[in-house]
Structure formats: structure tokens, C-alpha cells
Amino acid sequence: MENLVYIALFAPFVSSLFALMFVMVPKQTFVGIVASLLLFISFLASATLAYHIAMTNEVIHVTMMDWIVVGDLSIPFGFVADHVSVTMMVVVSLVSTVVHIYSIGYMDHDRSFNRFFSYLSAFVFSMMVLVMSDNFAGLFIGWEGVGVCSWLLIGFWYHKKDVTRDINPSISPSWAANEAFIMNRIADLGMLVGIFIIFWNTGSLQYDEVFPKLAELSPVVLITAAIALFIGAMGKSAQFPLHTWLTDAMEGPTPVSALIHAATMVTAGVFLVIRANPLFGMEEVAGVSYFIASLGTFVAFFAASMALVNRDLKRIIAFSTLSQLGYMFAAAGLGAYWIALFHLAAHAFFKALLFLGAGNVMHAMHDELDIFKMGALRKKMRWTWLYMGLASFALAGIPPLAGFFSKDAIIESAFNEGSLILWAMLVITAGMTAFYSFRQVFLTFHGDARYKEFGIHPHEMYTYVLIGMSPLAILAAIAGFGKDWFEGFITNLLPEYEMSEHTHHLASILGAIVLAFAVGGILLAAFKYIKGLKRSEKTENSFIYRLLSNQYYIPQLYAEMISKPYAELSSIFWKSIDMKIVDATVDAIANVVYKSGDGSRKMQSGNLSNYLAWMVFGAVALLIAALISSAIG
């Protein structure tokens, strides 16, 4: 079984290295195939492990070697396959495999095809490290690793030049990549601090050593640790106010968006909270957890609101991802860790599917992303329409698709915790989710074929790609039925979450309310858009619309309030302080010395008479000194 752990972990790594060997040569399709195969192997290993664990409840723990050993600090490369990590492993490896296969088709014409697979597999490896590590430092390795891969992949088309925000809200892939990396780094600092707190208070970073000791620690320590770790989670999972990078990350190739910015990496924050549930679940940190839930709810709503008016196919999905992450955090914050994890998995499937579908559309539309320029694609791209429709239904929470079960559970638990405001917001958000999902579907696939104006001839994706996507579709459709089994499986490790009697009674009513909102949203969308696009100047110029379509002006705010002042301050530091004060002081000292040399050489007039006068002057001075000193003492 230990070998399986290593296989699951290192197959993507091997894949990455393999692809790396061909990075300098033109496209080699077999690179993609080999990579996909290796990923599939990883999936098989993960699945076998999952099966094994499900069967035996045995946690597999391996320690490869020591990494950093200094003083009392000992960090090994240790990996653990337990219920939580194996769930993640399966999800990650599965989605990755699909995305790899998909990419063979999607990146078909890209000259950096091989490089893409190298990066993509490297990402999977990092993600595996992240989820499998048995300690916080190892988690951080993966954490940073996925960050870098995300940077590489967002900036994959680095050759695109910067444009203004009006033309492309993300400016350029390389800009978006840097933004993502730097924003993540801000959060990573929090994560690091969390690690430090844990180390200095428990003397270890191993999960199995840290968690038992938590009970001994003071509330202050626990709260700061929880806050610090959550800050880390906020960055990776793009929670407000560190959310802007996620939509900009859509500059990356669509498979990347599917894998990294929907299914896996962005859920790392949620994973962290789930992983550290012994900490977040403590009485002492209840406040933090409630804050997490509240923030999650807020982000769910906040992101959904921006998705309502967006015209960019991928950005809409990105906002929806953001929104769904909010749901997950809400669940995790409320203590419903397993529900959060369940939603995480379900979301991974349908959101990846949605993105891949969007990728198909892009591929068909020659990288056009404006849904206002699409329409009626259903006729050209039936399978894609089906997939995206399915995924959207799942997203909207329509039974019996996966999203229904998971989201409903979250909303239910919000009600269960008595947080009616959260509950209400989540319900409203569910409605909004349904609306924007179907707004997108209708505008893309129904109505009039607006793309014709632009001379685009859309075509369906390669068949093998469509087949490759099918596992996701299937899972998006049926995963919800595994909920009870999953609960049984996962609560071996995670705390159970029992709905109160009261909630249990109201469960069906609550579900109905949510469903009503969802269906309402779909109907509204259908009403407005199924016939075709009817643009209204008035609406589009309204304050709310502009506010939403400009993402509440937050990117601009960041640019104006942070980026620009930072650049200006840097410039001031350099030109005014470093050069004009610090360095100038040094030079001034040197100059004063030098100038005083110029000044004092005047006494060296060359005229003997002056020299003699100096001599006599010296004599006078010395005699005076002699007199004074003798007078003094």
C-alpha cells in the first residue's frame, strides 16, 4: 500500500519531468498521452488507496526522509493517506486525468504543447503533496508549489502584451499570473505565521503530534493560530479581500482554469480548514470559525452578484467558483467539515466540467469569450451544450445532480446553526447562482446566432475530448447519491455533523425553499435570455450594473490604493531616500572631507612668509595653551 502512496504522488512528477524533456521541441502528441496515462495511474493508485481505506479504515502513513532537521525542529517528507487526503487525492487525480486528456485536444495548436503538460503535471504533483503531506511544512511545500504552477500556467501565454483594463480586465496573462502569485504570497505569510505558532507551542509540525496537544494550549494561541492559518486559506481560496486574482487567473488556458482555478487548487484553503478541523472545531476558536462561515457566506453572495452581469464566459464561471468556495467555507466554518469536503468534491466535478465545456466553446469560437457574441451554439455543439447544461443544473442545485445534495446540506447546516442571516443569504445566493448559470447557458447556446456577425464558424470539440469529459459529467450527475456513503466513510476521521431534531423536521421545507429559489433563478434566466439577447441601455448604465460589472471597482481600488502607491513609494524610497539621503550623506561626508582638503591646502600658499606666520601663530597658540593650562591647574 505504501508503494501506492508513492505511485499516486510521484506519477504526476514523473509525468512532469517527462514532458519537461521535450520542452524545447515542437509539439509531440505522445507527451500529452504519456502524461495523461501517468495521471491515470496516479488516479488508479489513489482510487485503490481509497478503496483500501474505505474497506479497512487503515490510515497509511509513510515517511520518505528527513527534510529539515535543526535543533528541535524536525520536518520529514512524510505522507499520509487517510480518509480526507484520499478523498482529495481521488478528486484531484481524477479531475487532473480528465483535464490532461482534454488538454491534448484543447492545446492542439499550441506550440508550447509539451511545456503545458509539464506544468500541468507539476501542478498535480504539488497538489498531491499538499493534500498528502502529514505535516504543516509539507503542506506548505505543496501550497507554494501549486502557487508557482498556477503562476506558470496563468502566465502560460506570457507573450501577450499588457493592455489596459478597459480592453482586458486582467491586463495580460503575465500580469494576472504575477497578481495571483503575489496575492497568494500575502496569505502565505499568514500561513507561515500559523506554522510558527504551532511549532513553538507544540514543538512539532506533524498533524498527529500537533492536534492532540492543542487542548493544552491557551485560547489566545489557538485563536491566533486559527486566524493565521485561515489567512493562508483565504489567499489560496480567493476569499474576500484577496479574491481578485481568481477572475484574472482566467487568462490561463481553460484546462488550467478547470483544474486549478475551479476544481483543485482554490479548494486548498477549504482543505486546510478541514484538515485542521481539530483546531477550528475547538470551543476556543468558535469565534474564528463563525467568522469563516460568515465570510464564506458573504463571498458566496458577493461573487454571485458579480457573476450576474458579467459577459465573459470564463469569468462568470470563475465568479461562480468563488461563490461556491464561499459555500464551502460557510460549511467548514459552521463545523460541517464533511459537508464542506463533500461539496468540494462535487463542485470539483461539475465545475471542471463546466470549465471544460467553456473551453470547448472557446475552442469553437476562436478564443472569443463574450457571451453576448455567441448564442445558438447548441446546434453546432450538442455535446458541449449537454455537458454544460448538466453542470449548470448541478451548480444551480437541481436534484438529483451532485450540487443539489451538497449545497442543500450546507444551507441546511446554516439553518441548523441558527444563523438565519447566513441561511437567508445562502438561499438567495442559490437563486442567483441558478440565474447566472442559466443566463450563461442560454446566451451561449440558445437564442440567435450572434457569432455570425463576427465571421466565426464554430465546430464541436474532438470526440475523444468529449469522451474524456464524460467521467466528470457522470460524476456531476450521480455523485450526490454517494452522500450518505461518503458521510459514513469520511466521518471516520472528520467530526460528524448532526442536524438538530428541529432542522431535521424542517429539512424538506428548507430544501424546497432552496429549490424554489434555484428554479426561480433558472426560469428568470430563461425568461430573459432564452429567446435571444435583448440589451437595455438603461440597465447597463445603471449604477448597480456598472458596479457589478466592474467588480465593485475593487481591482481599480487595489490598483489605485495599493499598486500605484507602492510603486510610487518605492520610487520615492529609491530616488529620494536612498539616493538623496542615505547615499548622499555618505557622499557628502566624503565631499566635505575632500572640500576641506581643498580649503586647507590654501594654507600651503607656497609663500615662505605665510609659512613663517603660521609657525609664529602656532607658537602663540601653544604658548597660550601653556599659560592657560598652567593657570587651570
Added chain:
Amino acid sequence: MFEQIAFYFFSVATIVLFLITAFSKNVLYAMSALAAGMVMISGFFFLLDADFLGAVQLVVYVGAVMALYAFGMMFFDATKDVKEKNASTTLVVLLGGSVALLLTLIFIAPILGANIEASYPPLEGATNPQSVGLILFTKYLIPFEVAALMLLVAMIAGIILAGKKMDISLTDIEEDIAISEEEEMILDEKDGEK
């Protein structure tokens, strides 16, 4: 009483004469005043029972030194006033005056020690030149010889510096005039290197 009168006379005389030396525009006046001042100083020496020293002062200064100066003066036109852009009088008076003041202030102190035994008192009953002679050729024999050496140095210096050979400077003349064998060799070597 005589001593006092003599002291003050010599004092005033030397001060006046030396002031003339220091401030006169005419070389002749200055030198004459200097010579006269030297004579007056020998007066101090006689007053101080240093007969030998007084005599030496007269012989050396008024005789030798002044002769030398006069000799030197023959090079220059002594009849005309010397044109000097003298240093500003303020500076001169300030510096000189402060030295005078400071030294006077210092010299007011009771310098003469009461319990100091003379290391080399004059011999009982001997004249001053006798005592001086005795000590000069015993204790101060070495300085005396060194002084002789110094005078030799001065003589050589005078001869060389004033000599004709200094008129043409070998330092300034480029080579090629007279090259010794060794020098030639070195030059050849250098050429070889090129």
C-alpha cells in the same frame, strides 16, 4: 646702580636697534642696526660676567657674521630702499606682540630656583675665559668638535653653493653629453628591450 643703568641702557638700545633691523626699509640701516645691536648684546654678556662670551660675540658677530652679510650684500644694491610687500602690520604686531606679551607673562614668574646647585660653577679665582676654557675642553669637548664639523659643513656648503659649478645644472641637462660606460650599458639594455 651702575648695573641697573647699564642694563636699562643696553635694553633700550638693543630693542631700538633690533626694531630698526626688523622694520627698516633700507638694508644698510638694518644691517648697521643689527651690528650695533650685537655689540649691545655683548654688553649684556659683560654685564653678566661672561667676558669670554662677550668677546666671542663681538668677534663672531660683529666681525665674521657681519662681514659675511656685507659680502653677501655686495651682490645687491644696498643704497636703494628694499621694495617689500611686507606682511600686514596688524598681523606682525599681533603675532609678535602676543609672543612678547606671553613670554613676559611667563618670565614674571619666580624662575630662579633657590636650591639649585650649579653643575659647572666657575673655578674659584680663575677668570671667566679660564673657566670657560677649562670646561669647554673637558666637558664640552665633543660639542666643540662637532661645532667644528658644523663649521666645516657650513664652509663646504658655502663653497659649493656659491661656486661656479652650480651655474650649469646637470640635473636639467638632457643626457648624451657625457655618458659613463656603465650608464651606456644600461641604456643599451633598454634599447635591446625595445
Added chain:
Amino acid sequence: MDNILSVLIFFPAIAGLLGFVIDKNSIRAYGISVAAVEFALSLFLWATFDGTSAAMQFVELIPIVPDFGISYYVAVDGISLFLVIMATLMTLIGIISMSVKNEIKNMVITLLFLEMTMVGVFVSLDVIVFYLFWELSLVPMLYIIGAWGGPLRVYAAIKFFLYTFTGSLIMLVGILFLAFTYYDIVGVWSFALTDWYQLKMGVNVQLWLFAAFFIGFAIKVPMFPFHTWLPYAHGQAPTIGSVILAAVLLKMGTYGFVRFSLPLFPDASVIMIVPIAVIAIIMIIYTAMVAYAQEDIKQVIAYSSVSHMGIIMLGAFAMNTQGISGSIFQMLAHGIVSGAMFMLVGMIYDRRHTKLMSEFGGLALVMPRYAMIFGIMLMASVGLPLTIGFVGEFLVLIGFYKVSPILTILAGASIIVGAVYMLSLFKKTFFGEVTNEENKKLLDIDARETFSLVPLVLIVVWLGVYPTPILKPIDVSVSSMLELMEAKAVKPKTKELIASMRSEDKEEN
């Protein structure tokens, strides 16, 4: 080979002397051979080094001026060993990658002499001998910057020399005072560091001495606000000069702190933790911002050096094994990474004779291999886990967290601001379209350049993944140094503090 250290020190010097007779066309091969032998010798040193012992090893002690306590006293321990190896390695790589064409003979000979001084600094245990090599190292560097540098080279070279020279003269006064203090107490003159370690001094004396040593070391490091010579030196120096300067010479300063300031003046060091940390944080954040504002690639890296040196300083004053070991490891990491970075900048400069970012853009398209290696080094520079840059930074921060969480959080901003300037540099240089016609024809790195860079890449990854071989000896030596500090501290508070800097776990035991 008991006298391997002497061989290590003087082999390059003798080779340098012999180099005068070697033909100009063969001198490069000669330089590489000598540096390779030297590097092999240093590896041999490592191989025969007992990593489990904290004692000074390969000790050689020959009195030179017994009346004045000066002796030729060299030895290595875990703290210095790897700095020696890094010095020899970077010299080797530097010579291999060197692109200087004119007066190459002088350059190689100068480098060999420089290598002598670098090795000498790290292995000397006699303070005067240390000072000797310390000062002597300025001379070859002066020549390298001044003779092969950019337009302002003379200014930069002189600034570099005078600034560091001034600092070290103040330090010399401190050295002499410390020697006198030793003499006063013990009655014998000695400049042997191991003798000085035994000396207990009053807190005030310690503070003054600390200040004197501080000036010497701080200018070399260089610490804010003494850092302004560095951008000039780097900006003007030829690639090889920058590589050696950044990789090795700067480390002399931080090495000095660890080797001298900490164990000699434990109380003063403890008192100075906060001031030093504040300066270190200023270095980290302020210089990172200044780096962000730069227009010249090399200047960015130069300022980034200052920023990274801030991390090293912070670690050195963490007063626990994690921090100090991390600090030493970070010295190595920064040496490798910044050396590589400067080499990379040099390569592009060789091609385009400009280092302005505005001249570039889209280089990743024309020079993919170059971009890849640059990217790896960049990631190491910003402290990506599994690269060499992370281990040190992580240890430093975790170590210093024990001292002050708030300051650590501020210092931790380095991972943010570092990413900001590095990524912006990378974006401006490598991303985007190739706008400049001249860049379109640029050749990717050639075999020689690859050969000099790949070892560094391998080291970056190797030590990032498996730092234990190096961390272990460092850890052993640092622990024993901390014990020494605790033992000789005169203030009970200091003892307490040093003791408390160990993790809770150990205290319970």
C-alpha cells in the same frame, strides 16, 4: 592531510603567482584548473570533516608574533566549512562563466588571489589573521570592479573600498581593545578567537565592542543605512565581480556576526536583538521596495541582495539554533542564488550590452533555456519550498518568531515584497512581446554558459530538497556556540533568554 586548510588558503595564491608566467591564451584553462583543484580540495575537506563534532577541526596553530599574541591559527567547524566550499565553488563557476575578454590574465590572477583571501577569512581563528584576509580581499575586488567595470567603475570601486575599509578600521580598534581586555584579565596577549571565547566581559564593555565590530561587519553585509556602496559596486562591476561579491564577500560580514559578535558578546547581542531586527526589517522591506523601483536588472538583484542579507541578519540574532542555522544556510543559499542571478544578468549583458529592463521584454520567446534557469533562480530567490532559498528563510523566520512574533511578521513580508520585485523584473524582461528588434536575434545560452549554470541549478534543487548534509554540521556547531553563549553571559537575563529560545518541548524535558 592535517594541513589541508593551509593548502586551501595558499594554493590559489601560489597558483596566482605562477600564473604570471602563463601565456595569455592558456590562462583561462589554467584558472579553471586551479579553481577546480581548489574546489576538489574543499570537497575533500568536507569529506574528511566530522559533521557530528562541534569542535574546531583541522586546526593549525603556528605562533607568528608570540609577544603580541598573533599566530597563524586556522580551523573549520560547521559554521565555516560550507562557506569555504561555497567560496571555492563560486570561484570555479565564476571563472568558467567568465566572459571577460581583455586583460584576462590579470583577471584570472586577481581572482585566484581573491580566492585565497576568501578562504582565509572563513578559516582564520586568529583575529589578526582574519583581519588580514578581510582587508586583503578588498584589493582584488577593487581591481576587478575598477578595471573591468562600467562607466562609473572607478567611483564604485573606490566607494566600495573606502567604505568597507573605514568600517573595518573601526573594527580593528575594537579588536585591539578586546585583545587588551584579554591581556588585562589573563595577562597574556592573544588574538586567538578560541581564547577570546572564554572571556567574560561586563555588559558595557560588550556593548562598546559590539558597536565596533558592528560597524565593520554592518558595512560589509551591508546593513541599512550603510548599504549604498553595494548598488554602485554591483552596478559597475563586471559579472564575475558581482558574482563573487554577492556570493562570498557579503557573507564575510554576516559570518563575522555569527563568528565574532554573538559568541564574544552574548549579553550585548541579546540587548541588540531588537535594534538589529529593526534594521534587518528595514533592509528587508525598504530595499525590496527600492529594488522594485529599479530600472536596471542588475540593480534589482543588487538591492535584492541587501534585502536577503536582512533575512540573514535577522536569523543570526534569533538566539536559537533554528534562526542561526537558518541564517548560515541562507548565506549559502543567497550565495548560490545571487551568484547565479548575477551570472544570468551578465549573460544578457554580454549579448546586448545593456541591463535596462526597458530594453528587453519577451526574452522567454527567444531565449527559453535562459528564461527557464532564470525562472528557477527567481523562485529560489523568492524562497519557494524545495529550493535552496526556502530552507534558510523558513528557519530564520521560525527561529526569530520565538524572539518576537510581531517583528517576524514584518520580516516575513519579505516573501511578499520579494515576490513583487522579482516577478515584476521577470515580467518586464521575459514576458510580453519581443518589442525590441535587437532582441529578436538573441542566441540562447551556449554550452559554456549552460555548463556553469546547471551545477548551480542542481545545487539549488538538491539543497532545497535535501539540506540535511549541510544543516547537520551547522546545527551541531551552532548548538555548541549557543551553549557557549549561555555559559559566558554575565547577565542572568541573557542566560534566561538564550535558554528560553529553545522550543517548549525541550524545556519540559
Added chain:
Amino acid sequence: MIGLNHYLIISGLLFAIGLMGVVRRKNLLMLFFSTEIMLNAANIALAAAGHFYNDLSGQMFAFFVIAIAASEVAVGLGLLILIYKKNGTLDLDDLATMKG
């Protein structure tokens, strides 16, 4: 009664006059005169002190000072002549090619 102090003071005054001359004079020859005054001033002090201590050392010193003064004159005049031959003037203002 005339004491040692009187002599010393007169010696000091003469010394100061010598210094004034030294500072004031631009003509080299005249400047040499002033240096002679300084030496002579010292001689008075030496002779006087010797007298009051009844000690011959002072006189001896003065004797040697006279010898020194004489030698200086010889060398000084030699230099003077050289300068005059070269420059045709003895003014110090014209003797300032080296400066700075």
C-alpha cells in the same frame, strides 16, 4: 636690583622682535637678520641664567649658539646667492612656485 627676570624679559622682548621681523620681512636677507636676533635673544637668557646660577653651562650654550648662528649665516648666504643668481630677486613673493 636687576634679577634674572629682567634679563629674561628683555630676552623675551628681543625674541618677539625677531619673530616680528621673521613674519614681516619678505626680503630673504633681511629675514635672516631677524633670525639672528632670535638666537641672540636666547643667548641673553642663557647667559643671564648661567650668571644667576653661577653656572657655566649657560655660557657654553650661548657660545655654541653663536657658532651655530655663524654656520647658518654661511649656508644661508650660499643659498641666498643661488637664489639671487637664479631669480635676480630675494623677494619671498617671487619664491612661491611650489604650493598647494
Added chain:
Amino acid sequence: MLGQISITMQELNLPTLIPMLIAVCGGLLILIIDLIKNDLHKSFYVMMMILILFVDFGSVLSLVVNDRGFFDLILVDGIAIVTQLLILVTSMLFIPLALTSKRFHEFSYPEFFALFLFMIAGFQFMVTSDNLILIFVGLETASLSLYTLIAMHNRSNSYEAAVKYFTMGAVAAGFFAMGSALIYATTGSIELYAIKDVIGDRLNEPGLSAVIIAGGVLLLISFAFKISLFPFHTWVPDVYEGAPAPLAGYMSIVPKIATFVVALRIFGTYIDLGIEPIRVIILVLAVLTMTLANIMALVQEDVKRMLAYSSIAHAGFVMSALALGTTKGDVSIFVYYTLFMFTNLGAFTMLWISRHKKRRYSLRFDHPYEKFAGLIKVIPMGAVVMALFMLSLAGVPPFSVFWGKLYIMSAAVDKGYIWLAVIMGLNSAIAAYYYLKLIVYMFLKEPNKDMNTVYYNISKPLMVIIGIAVIVTVTSVFFFQQLLSYITYMIDYSVL
């Protein structure tokens, strides 16, 4: 009436006089040889001189430490021996510099060599006595010879130099005489050991401390002139510029060290007696000297002038050691000068080698910095050697001057004068700039291609001298111990 005076040779202790006698007789010998045969080449005289000095050296070595002779007028203590040895070695090393490939006026005179020997004798007298008269006479003998030697270079600059030096020297002599008179008037003695006792007794008499200090100050002025302390240093740059390089180099060592010995004897007494004002005055002068000389050296355009200022600064350095009044301080004076001598010898010899008859690079200067531009490309060895000397002067280890500097700073620190050591350090840093300036010119600038080689005046003897200077400068670390222990031993056996 006068009685018979009988003095035995035993009492006279003739051997104490022999070293000086050798020098004097050597000078006379040269004069006589010149009389007999007057067309002998300068190399003959140079070698004669070296031989004479060698014999002199041997006779000094055979002196018994702490011996007196000639009515206690001659004092052979440790410093006297050390200093004489130093003077002789320096002379032996400097005199071969006459053997240049080009002809210079002074070496055409056999009298040059005679005067040189007389000068050495003068200095020897000066350092081997504690009698103010002999000191004065010796000093003047040496000085008068030196003035002449400078003037004999025979060009207008050297006359100017000689006149400046001479005139100021004459004034300084006046100060010496006056100071001695004051001391004599206070103590009734002109022998330093007696003076010490009397001053010690009379120190507390009312009103007298001013006189005692003033006497010291007046003497200090004349020494300050000789040692070149601010503000009595003004002659130095001009004289060095006007004098030929060998003499300039010589002047920066021998007259100074001789004067230091006398100053040490006199002010050592003052400081021993606890007369703090003198110490403070010396310290202030020393600090001003090194600082001002250093900053003035910064702006020089001529290397020789720069070296002149540098030697002033070095003198200031050493003077501050004198003010410490500790054995270590005294030792450091001699250690410093010994080590400084070799480096300075090398530096001035390099200048001498590059001396042209006509100024080629500048209207005014013989050795402007431009002359050395790009020397590394023209004459690599020459540049390296010169750089070595510059680094040594700047106090870069392990070259010779560093050890001297180290020891002086250590002496200051030991005495508790940390601030002094710091000032010394800062001054060294300032000084480094102008030494570096030459290195910068030699190594970092492009050569003047159209100009002739700067190796104009080279000859084998000069190369030998350079070689010696280089070897000693570089290997000083190996004999520092011997030097230190020897000088310490000698100082311990000194009457101070």
C-alpha cells in the same frame, strides 16, 4: 689657580664615540680622496659610503647598552642604538639611489657624499646624547648638511625648497635655543637627567608650571617643525617636491626619527612627571597633523607631494604614540618607523626611477598622477610593486606599515585612548583614498600611449633597492616578532 686635570681614557669611554667618528672620518676620507684624484665616478663614492656606513653599523652593534662616555655627554642607551642602526640602514639603502642611469647634479660632487656622512654623524650625535648642547649642535650639523644637499640638486625648485627649509629651520633653531634657555633658567641644568629631577622638585612651586610648560612648548615647536607637526609642517610638501626623490624619502625617515628620539627624551620626561598639558598639546597637535595632512593630501595632483603629506600624516600618527608615555608607545614609534622606512624607500625609489629631466606630463610637477596612468599595461611589474607600496602605506595587511599601525593603535588602546585609536582608524581610511588614487591611475586608467616610458631613470642598483623594499614590505609579518622583541628589549634599557 687652575690645577692639573687628569682624565683617563677609561673615563672618556672612547668606544661610545666611535660610530660618529667613523662617519666623520669617512666624510673626511672622501674629501681627501677627492683632493688626490678628482675624477672618480659617483659609484665609487657610493660604494665607499656604504662600506663606511657598514663599519659604522658594526661599531654601533658593538656598543654596550646603557653606557655613558665623554663626561657623561654621550649616552648610549637602547634607543640611541636602535635609532643609530635605523639611521645607518636607511642611509645605506638610500645612498645607492645616486646610481641612476641619468645624471643629476648633486652626485657629481664628491662633497655630496661627504656632507651626507657629516649629516649622518650629526644625527648620531643628536640621538646619543641627553645634553641639550650636543643635541642642538648635532641637529644643526645635520640640518645644515641637509639644506645643502637639497640645494645641490641644482634647479630652481630645489633652491626654493632649500631656502624654505633653511629659513624655517633657522626660526626653529631660535625656538630651540629659547626653549633651552627657559629650561635652563628654571632648572640650572642642560642635562636631561638633571632637568628631570629639578622639574620634579619644582613642579609645585607657585607660578612655575607656566614656565616649565612654556619651556617644553618652545622646544616642542622646534621639534614639531622637524617632525612636521601642524602648523609647523608647511615646509614639508614644498621641500619634498623640490628635493630629489631619494632625499625626500630620506627626509621622511631619518631626521624625523632622530628628532623623535630627542622629543622622546624630553617629553617623555614631562609626561613621566605627570605634566598633562604637554601630553594634551602633543595629542592635539598629533591629531590635527594627521587629519589635516590627510585631507590636504587628498587634493594633490602630484604623487611626490601626496607622499609628502602622507609622511606628515604618518608623523602625526607616531607623535600620538609618543604622547602615550608607555613603553609600548615608545616601542611602537621605532617599530613604526622601521616598517615605514622600507615602504617609503620603495615608494620614493619608484618615483626616482620615473623621474624625467624635463617635466613631460605637467608643467609644474615631476610626478603627476597622469604619469602613472595605465602603468599596469605598460610595466605590469612596476605597477604591482608601486601598488604594493601604496597599500602598505594605506595600512592594508599584511604589508609592513600595517603592523606598525596595529601596534600604535594597540598602544593607544592599552593606555585607554580609544578615541585616539578611532581617529587613527578614520584617518587611515581617509588616507586610503589618496593612496588608492595612485592605484586607480595605475590600474584603472588608460595609459598615455604617446608618452615615453616612465622607466626613465632605472638602473640595476635601483632595482636591487626596490627588490629589498618589496621583500621587506611583503614579508614583514615574519620578522615583526624579532623586531618587536629587539626594540622592546632596547627600550627597556633606555634612559627615558
